[in-house]
Amino acid sequence: MLAPFLIALTLTGQAVPVATPVASPAAPPLSREQMEHFLATAKVVGHHGINKGITNPIRLTLSDGAITHDAAFTYVNEHRSVMQLESGRTELNFVDSYKYSLAAYDVAKLLALDGMMPVTVPYQYDSTPGALSWWVDVKMDEGERVKKKIEAPDENAWGEQVYRMRVFSALIADTDRNAGNILIGPDWKLWMIDFTRAFRTWKNLEKPELLTRCDKRLLGRLRILTADAIVKQTNNMLTTPEINALLARRDEILKRFDELIAQKGVGKVLY
Numbered sequence: 001m002l003a004p005f006l007i008a009l010t011l012t013g014q015a016v017p018v019a020t021p022v023a024s025p026a027a028p029p030l031s032r033e034q035m036e037h038f039l040a041t042a043k044v045v046g047h048h049g050i051n052k053g054i055t056n057p058i059r060l061t062l063s064d065g066a067i068t069h070d071a072a073f074t075y076v077n078e079h080r081s082v083m084q085l086e087s088g089r090t091e092l093n094f095v096d097s098y099k100y101s102l103a104a105y106d107v108a109k110l111l112a113l114d115g116m117m118p119v120t121v122p123y124q125y126d127s128t129p130g131a132l133s134w135w136v137d138v139k140m141d142e143g144e145r146v147k148k149k150i151e152a153p154d155e156n157a158w159g160e161q162v163y164r165m166r167v168f169s170a171l172i173a174d175t176d177r178n179a180g181n182i183l184i185g186p187d188w189k190l191w192m193i194d195f196t197r198a199f200r201t202w203k204n205l206e207k208p209e210l211l212t213r214c215d216k217r218l219l220g221r222l223r224i225l226t227a228d229a230i231v232k233q234t235n236n237m238l239t240t241p242e243i244n245a246l247l248a249r250r251d252e253i254l255k256r257f258d259e260l261i262a263q264k265g266v267g268k269v270l271y
Contacts, residue, residue, distance in 0.1 A: 030067075035119040038064060039071055039132050044125065059135070060125065073123060074098045075130030076196055091175075096196050098131040103237040104172055104195035107246075110233055111221045113168055116161070117192050133193065139186050143179035152188050160271055161190040163213045168192070170211060171222070171249055173200035201241045203248035211256050216270045219257060222250055 030038065039062070046061035050072065058073045076096050083094030105120040123132035140150070152158035169177045169192075176197040183191040205211070227243050238246075260269045 032114065032119050035134050036121050038062070038067060038069065039119065039121045039123065039134060042067070042069075058125070060132070070135035072118075072133045072135060072193075073125050073130050074101055074133070074194070074196065075125070075128050077129075093201075095199075098129075098196060099237050100198045101131040101133070101195045103234045104174070104198055106234040106237070107172060107230060108168065110225060110229055111168070111218055113164060113218065116164065116168075116190060136183065136191055137186060138183040138191065140184050141180055142182035142184065145184060146179060154188065158188060158190070160213075160215065163271075164215055164218060165190060165192055166210050167214055167218060167222075167253060170205050170207070170253060172198045172246060173202065173206070173249060174198040175200060175206075199238060199242045199246065201245045203245050203252075205249055205252045205256070208252070208256050211253065212260070213269055213271060214257050219254075219270065222254060225250055 042062035042064040044060050045063045045068070048059055050057045050059050056076070058075075060071050060073050062069060062071055075098055077098060078094075078096040080094045081092065083091045085091055101120055102122055105114060105117055108114040108117055118133040118136050120131050120133040123130055125132075140148075144150075165177070165182070168174075172195065174195055174197070176194065177192075181192070181194040183193060185191060225247070227247060230238065230243050230246070257269060
């Protein structure tokens with residue numbers, strides 16, 4: 001294709017083409033595999049704290065010489081026999097660990113939901129193991145959206161993202177899914193972050209009433225989810241009791257939606 005040009009007139013009135021500079025095309029966005037490679041191999045060139053959340057994450061700036069991008073490093077790894085939570089609830093065998101953020105991203109891959117999370121990889125910073133997540137650009141979090149009463153421009157598209165999030169949160173028993181760790185991108189893409197308090201070993205669904213609609217593809221992937229696939233994908237990050245509990249909750253989710261479909265019809269439940 002010829003470069004764009006302007007038409008100039010000579011003193012005699014003859015038109016001649018004059019080439020104009022053409023801006024270089026923008027670099028294509030990185031694939032999720034390329035993001036994973038960057039996070040795992042790029043060097044840290046800057047860091048500072050993040051004044052948000054209770055796990056004290058660190059914002060790292062990384063560069064491979066060609067690309068510079070930020071990432072969030074989470075290293076919390078707390079285990080307590082008894083924990084009094086902020087909500088007032090007491091939890092036995094309490095765990096708050098970066099390992100669950102890694103496991104959540106891996107399980108999401110099995111369900112084709114990893115696109116709702118920043119790319120996350122195992123990482124060691126300053127001799128401390130943790131999870132490193134690609135920094136995503138956002139306009140606000142869910143708390144700010146609700147406080148300012150801002151409505152999504154496409155309520156149906158937004159609602160479908162929320163339904164997927166609810167199903168995933170129920171599956172992995174994510175006990176800390178709150179308005180502060182639900183982020184909203186400039187294009188109204190929903191991002192889920194921070195899963196350090198997930199993968200509890202109870203087998204029941206805490207709030208089944210929130211599960212009212214489901215993505216057809218997600219429901220299909222839930223039906224074929226196996227313990228072997230989870231073990232392989234998460235690289236033994238989860239214990240056997242944690243996996244068994246996840247699959248038990250999966251069964252409850254399937255039962256819930258099968259009953260809703262029988263009551264209301266496929267079109268009212270699945271999308």
